Amino acid sequence: MGYHPCQGLYWTPEGRKPKTAFIATHYNVDFSEHYLAPYMAQRGFGFLGWNTRFRGAEAWFILEHALIDIGAGVRWLREEAGVETVVLLGNSGGGSLMGAYQSQATEPNIEPVAGGTLPPAFLDLPAADLYVSLQAHLGRPEVLTAWMDASVTDENDPLSVEPSLDMYNPENGPPFDAAFVDHYRQAQEARNDRITDWALSELERLRASGAHDRNFNLHRVWADLRMVDPLLDPSERPPNQCYLGDPRTANYGPYGIGSSNTLRTWLSMWSLRTSHCRGEPHLRRITAPALVIQSTGDTGIFPSDAPRIYEALASTDKGLEMIQGDHYLTAPLEAREGVADLIAGWVRERVPTA
Template identity: 25%
Template sequence: MIKFSGIASSVLLASAVSLASPVASAQSEPTYFTSGGVKALYYKPDSNPKPRVGVLVVHRTSNYLSALACTELSKRGYGVFCMNTRYENNELLVDWDRIALDVKVGVDYLRKQPGMEKVILFGHSGGGPTLSFYQAVAENGIAFCKDPRKIVPCSDDLSKLPKADGLILADAHPGVPVILLRSLNGSVIEETPKKFNPQLDPYNTANGYNPNGPSNYSADFQARYYAAQSARMNALIDSALKRAQEIKAGNGPYPDNDMFFIPHGGNPGAGPGGASQLHSLDLNISLRKTNAPQKLLKNDGSVSTQIVTSVSPVELGTMSSTMSFDRGTKQLTLRSFLSTQAVRSTNSLNGIDHCSSNNSTICAVKSISVPTLVMGMGGYLFIRDSEEEFEASKATDKDLVYIEGATHGFTPCGNCINANGASEYSNSVKNMFDYINTWTLNRYAKSSPPASANNNPRAEGGAGRLPF
C-alpha cells in the first residue's frame, strides 16, 4: 500500500415558487469565480436572485463551466456552481484526493450565498465518483479514505470537509478504475503493443467478434476475458507499486514520479471508441440491462416499471482506435494511475473490490446517508452500474430512475436501437431536469426531508504522503 504526497400548504407553495418558479430563466450573465486551481461560473435565475437551494456541478478533469445542468437547473430556480478542478484537461497529473479540496471550495462558496439553505451535489459521469468520494469523507471523516484496503489512502488534510445535503448521480460511472478495468484489452501479452493471445482477443472473429455489427461472445469467452482483464489490471498495479517503492527508496529515475503508459487501455480523451469494453460490442452483455424491474421515465412523461435495457448502438470503431497510440493508450504517471485509475478485482464483471480504490462511486455510496437520486441514461452503457449504485446506497431516502433514450450527455439519442431518430426521445432533457426539480422540491421545500422515499414516482499536499 502506497501513500501519495410539518409546514402549512401555503408556506410549502411559497417555498416551491421561490425554488423553481415556472417563469424563472437561467442567468444571462453568470458570475466568474477563481480560487487557487478552481475556476467556476455561478448561475442564478434572473428572476430569483437569492435561491434557497444551491447545486454544485463538477467533473474530475473535464470543463464543466457550461455544462447542460448549469442552465437547466438555474432556469428552474436553483443557484448552480459549475466548476473545473485544478486538473482541468490534465488526466496525466491527477492526484485523486486533491480534488476533494477543490470541491470544498465550491461547497463553501454556495454556503456563503445570501439566503442559501441547502447544497446538493450533482455528479455526472466522472463527477459521480468525484462527488460521492467527497460526501463520503465529509460524512464519515478520513477513516473512510484511509481504509487499509485502499491502494492509495487519502491525506490528513481532508478532515472536516463540509457536508452537502443531497446527492444526485446522473449517469455516473462506477469509478474511473472500473472504466479502465473494463476497457483494458485482456488479450495483451507482457504489456507489449500488438502482442496478443488469440484465444482472448475480443477482435478475433473466432471468439465472436463481428466487425460489421453486434458481436456475440459466448459465456465461456466472457468469463475468461473478464478474468484476463482483472489479471492484467492487478499486474499493472503490482508493477506501479514496485516502481513507486523504488522511487521512495531513492532508486528511481526521478525523485518524485514517473511515466506510466498502458497500451490498448483506452484513452478517455478519445471517447468510448478508444476502449475494448465487451458491452459496447455485444448487445447481450448483462451490464446493458437492469437485474430487476426499475422505473423508466418515458418520452411522454409517463413512468413504467420494467427491466431497463440500453438502446445504445454497438461501437464499431473500437478495434482501430484501441490499436493506436493517441486513442488507445493511457498516458499516465505512477501517481495518477495508482491514486485514480487502479482497482483490485478477480474479474471485471462482478468480482471488483470497489473499496480498494478511493475513486469509486459504488464504495462511496455505501457510506453516504443524505437523500440520493440515481439517474441512468437509457441510451448509454451505465445501466447496471446505476442500479448497482442504487443498491449499494446507504441512504434511506433514495430513488432510481432511467431516462428513456437519453445519451450520456442527457440529449436525445438519434441512432439508438429501434428508434426513429432523435425525435422519438425528444423530451429527454426536459423530462430529466423536471424530475430532478420535483425530487428536490419534495425534500428541500420542506423543513426536513421525509424519512423514506425509496419509491418516489416522480490546499496542497498533506502530511505523510509517500513517496510522492
C-alpha cells in the first residue's frame, strides 16, 4: 500500500490451513486482535483481523481509501492464504464499513468526496462470499446523529445549551414524551445538516486561498435519549449507561466518536447528506447470504436497529438472531462461545467443506 501501510494478524486453527476465513475491519479501531478471532480459529476457520491506514486515525478517514485497503486484505486471503470462501464480519462500527465494501466490490457507485477522484484500485475490489453483521450500528452518520446532543447552540462552545432541548433539564424528562422525542430527533438532524453546510462553505473558502482542508472539533456526542430513558426502545440494557459509563459525564468530556475531523472526513464519514457510510443504501445492494446478530443488553445499539439492518439486506438467504449480552459480549460468561458457535454453524450450513 505504499506509504499507507495496512496491518493485521491472521489467526488459524493449529496444524490446519483453513479453506474459509473471516475478515474484520473497523473505521479506526484496531481489530487485529479481535475478540472473536481465537474462537473462530478454534472452530476451524481463519480470521484476519485487518486494519486499514486509518487505524487510530479517524480524523482523516476517507471511505474510498479504506475500501481499497480492505480489498487488499480480501485479496491476500484468496491469493496468499489460499482461502476459498471469504466471510465479511461487520462488527460494531465495522458493520456499515464492511457492508459498503461488499456493495462497492459488487457494483461501485459512490462518488468521491468534495470534488476528489476515485483511485483506479477502487474499481477492482474483490467481492466476498458471505456477510455477517454482529452488534452493528446502522451507519456512521446515523449513529453519530442519534447520539448527538441536540441542545448545542454554538459548535465552538462545548457548554452551550438550549434549555428546551436539554435532555438533562428535568422539565423535559425522563421519561421523555413522544413530542419531545420527535422535536429532539429533528434538532439532532438539523445540527448534522448545519455542520455539513459549514463544512462545504469552509471548503470553498479554503480553496479560494489555495488550501485543501482543515481540522475541527465536535463536542457533546453522548446524548441519545435512549441512554437515559429505558422506556424508549426498551431492552435489557442498564439505564444511564453508554460505552463510556455515565452518559452525562461522557457527553461533557473530550472523548467521543467524531470528536476530531477534517472537513473532508466529516463529509465522507459523518454527514447525513453527503456520506456514503450510511448502512442501508449499501445493504440494499448485498445479495450474498447474510446473518444479523444483535445482543439485547447493548448500551449503544438498540432493539430497533438490528431489524432495520435485516430488512435492508437484499439477500434472499438471510437471518436475524437476538442473543443475550452486552456490546462486547463480555457477559454473560458464555456469550462469546455462544456467538462463535452460532456463526460457525451458520457458515457450515452454506459451506459444508468449511
